[in-house]
Amino acid sequence: MSGQNSDPTVELKRRAAEEAAAMVQDGMAVGLGTGSTAALMIEALGRRWAEGLRFVAIPTSEHSAEQARALGITLVDFGSHAQLDLAIDGADEVERGSLDLIKGLGGALLREKIVAAAARRFVVIVDEGKLVDHLGSRSPVPVEVTPFGWESTARQLGELGARVALRIKRDGEMFMTDGGNLILDCSFGPIADPKALEAAIGDIVGVIESGLFVSRTSEVVVAGRQGLTRLVAA
Numbered sequence: 269m270s271g272q273n274s275d276p277t278v279e280l281k282r283r284a285a286e287e288a289a290a291m292v293q294d295g296m297a298v299g300l301g302t303g304s305t306a307a308l309m310i311e312a313l314g315r316r317w318a319e320g321l322r323f324v325a326i327p328t329s330e331h332s333a334e335q336a337r338a339l340g341i342t343l344v345d346f347g348s349h350a351q352l353d354l355a356i357d358g359a360d361e362v363e364r365g366s367l368d369l370i371k372g373l374g375g376a377l378l379r380e381k382i383v384a385a386a387a388r389r390f391v392v393i394v395d396e397g398k399l400v401d402h403l404g405s406r407s408p409v410p411v412e413v414t415p416f417g418w419e420s421t422a423r424q425l426g427e428l429g430a431r432v433a434l435r436i437k438r439d440g441e442m443f444m445t446d447g448g449n450l451i452l453d454c455s456f457g458p459i460a461d462p463k464a465l466e467a468a469i470g471d472i473v474g475v476i477e478s479g480l481f482v483s484r485t486s487e488v489v490v491a492g493r494q495g496l497t498r499l500v501a502a
């Protein structure tokens with residue numbers, strides 16, 4: 269063993285990513301997610317592009333845009349494509365029964381939600397470690413907020429029962445999203461009613477969007493040690 273690739277989930281992520289990349293067909297408009305799993309999917313699409321597949325894409329972050337552009341993939345915006353055929357993205361947690369999600373540990377939740385909402389089909393790619401019985405069991409809910417008044421917004425999120433932490437980068441600076449906003453990571457513990465919580469968070473002035481994705485998933489491709497499973501929304 270070389271010991272160089274120490275993350276055992278990378279191969280699983282790659283399998284899920286390649287399965288989803290195979291869903292893209294000629295002429296489609298495709299949403300490109302953000303994160304390490306989505307990056308593997310974009311890489312797989314780059315290989316298909318080099319083989320002659322042609323589609324247009326809307327990226328969910330500057331990072332994914334840069335990666336896709338470097339692979340030669342044609343990027344468009346919502347001005348020319350109001351609806352997407354397919355969006356493919358990773359997730360931080362997937363609730364087994366409902367396929368509801370927590371997203372945004374990579375900080376791109378706002379664009380990710382806009383793209384997912386505009387897609388006829390929203391496919392999520394994860395390794396099996398992301399499956400949970402209840403959202404919030406392991407991951408905080410990232411909430412994108414305006415820089416102005418963030419302390420007040422944080423206080424109100426705390427009143428919903430969360431332990432709230434302003435996201436800080438390794439260099440000690442505040443993490444800023446591509447849209448120039450801040451992220452508050454809100455730990456609620458296991459969430460009984462994600463839909464009600466999503467609505468309650470959205471009602472707070474200063475909140476732009478939360479990383480709770482409720483009733484948006486069409487399908488989840490889960491890569492596990494026993495192989496690939498496709499979970500389809502009811």
Ligand SMILES: O=C(CO)[C@H](O)[C@H](O)COP(=O)(O)O
Pocket residue numbers: 301302303304305306357358359360370371372373374375376377380
């Ligand atoms: O929501 C996201 C970014 O905002 C990512 O999809 C999520 O964090 C999963 O990332 P990874 O595939 O690296 O585990």
